[in-house]
Amino acid sequence: MAWWARGGLAAILGTLAACSTTTLQPPSAPGAPPPTQAPAAGRRWVAADWPDLPGWGGDDLLAAWPALLAGCQRPAPGWAEFCARAALQSPTDPLEAAALLMKHLRPWRLAADNGETTGLLTGYFEPQLTASRTRQGTFQWPLHALPADPALRRTPRRDIDTNPRFTALELAYVDDPFALLQLQVQGSGRLVMRDASGAERISRVTWAGHNDQPFQSVARALLDRGEVPDATPRTLSDWARRNPAKARDALAVNPRVVYFREEPLPDAAQGPRGALGVPLTPGRSVAVDKACIGMGTPLWLDSTEPWAPGATAAPLRRLVLAQDTGSAITGAVRADLFWGWGDDAAQRASRTRQPLRLWALLPLGVTP
Template identity: 80%
Template sequence: MAWWARGGLAAILGSLAACSTQPPAPVAPRPGPPAAVPAAPSAARWVVADWQELPGWGSDDLPAAWPALLAGCQRPAPGWAEFCARAALQSPADGFEATLLLMKHLRPWRLAGEGGDTGLLTGYFEPQLAASRTRQGAFQWPLHALPADAALRRLPRRDIDTHPRFTALALAWLDDPFALLQLQIQGSGRLVTRDAGGAERISRVAFAGHNDQPFESVAKALLARGEVRDASWKGLSDWARSNPAKVRDALAVNPRVVYFREEALADAAQGPRGAQGVPLTPGRSVAVDKAFIVLGTPLWLDSTEPLSTTPMRRLVMAQDTGGAIQGAVRADLFWGWGDDAALQAGRTKQPLRLWALLPEGMRP
């Protein structure tokens, strides 16, 4: 049971009812009118809400969300500097303090789009893949750096696979063509290689660009031809191992190729940087449509656990974007890296409601 289910919530809501209508004492003088969120497209509706309306408010482990919130404050959106200063100076010791701070200085707004206030939650992750620095054995699938030559960069996948100049651009080689495709779709990942002495090394590869070709679903094409019945990543990888002579033609259905740059992994506990420019936090960072939601905005997420009716209600931060993430009530939850994260991400596809938490005085 949440801590305030034993009597704390009513007291907090009552004590803050008056505070919610008055601007908090400023950390420092700030001239000018209250900040405003950039105007959202007309299809979005923002409805001011009360804290009691947020399903499950009080059940979340808010201190667990605080690192993601502080990460977002490294690059605060306009109007957020004052709150971020408070959050950094008043790091909450427990859930009570965290909730009090949020309720005192922020205000919830319910998001709705063309289809109403219910949208879609999906998930994504950072693949962690075995790789080789040289082409050898099963490691035959190259991961390329961005070509400096613009004409070379725009070649479709089929031409890239056979072009001799791309050999020198290989950052590493993978042993699974569909793991490479998965990495290109996710946009970043971790490579696990071994040096000459056999020591394991983990590095990160991040999105560096693509070849400006359209994206086509390889899985959809294989399903349409009856080549596969299981279009999961495991099912596609199993098909590739059983049909090595068909793999290149299957991949060529998708002419788009994503290029990468390699980065040192200074902290293995940190996720990749999202579109906001800060590291993503597993279970607490989401990708949103920035036409509707400003990056760096805290959101209250109301959905269910993957493949379950168990409620999933938590504070998340809008810290990334994605080409398929479109609409006001739409979010893609970052699950982390490795096999468990991949499993959770693949299972995440359920109804969603969202509330944005904005500083007092800020209007969407």
């Protein structure tokens, strides 16, 4: 049973009233109804109560607190006072964290213009690839830096490997062409290399540009030809290992190439920076449509866990932060959950395509 059901909302709010001597003032007198919000393009906001949030009280909110504080490094208008409280009070348990949110924020249910409250949750991740600084053995697939020559930059994928001008632009080499393709789709990732002493070194490569060619799905082409039973990362990589002679032609179906720049990774526990400009937190950062949801907004997510075929789907209900965007993420009830990096994150991301309901949490006195 959730903690708010055991103790009662009023009791919890009363207990936490002593946490601060100053309260954020609501926009109207106590007991007055919340302000109404007219539908806007692509969204509708409806004031809600905390018990309306499915599973509220069952999440470990302390696990989301670092992501919340990271977003507070760039507070949106109206958030400065709450962010100051969140940084100073430093809740010590999920109950205290929840009560701080409940005391100073208000939930708003998100819906489309037509009133539909169910949307779509997908997932993404940061690829982590084993790489070599030199072309050797199975490490035959290069990542390229951005060409300075605009004409060279537009070279289609099929012609890059045969153009000697690209040799000087090769940053590193990986052993899995589909992992490289996934890296290009995601736009950033990690390279794990060993130096001459055998010590492991991890760096990050980030998006530097692309060759202005149209994107075509390699996985879809292989599925249509019956080459693979599904398009999961593991299935595609296994196919490439079994069919090395076909792999280059398979990738050439997609003429688009993404170019990268390499950066040091001083803290391997930090995710890449999202559109908000702060590192993404695995399982707590989401990409949203920023035309509908402001960057940095805390969101209550109600969906189901990604699951393997044949398994039972468990509820996925947690506090997440809007800290990124994506061209495919459109509409108010739409989110792309960042799962982290590595194989497990890749599998979870590939299986995340579930119905979604969302509530935004805004400071008292702030209306959508």
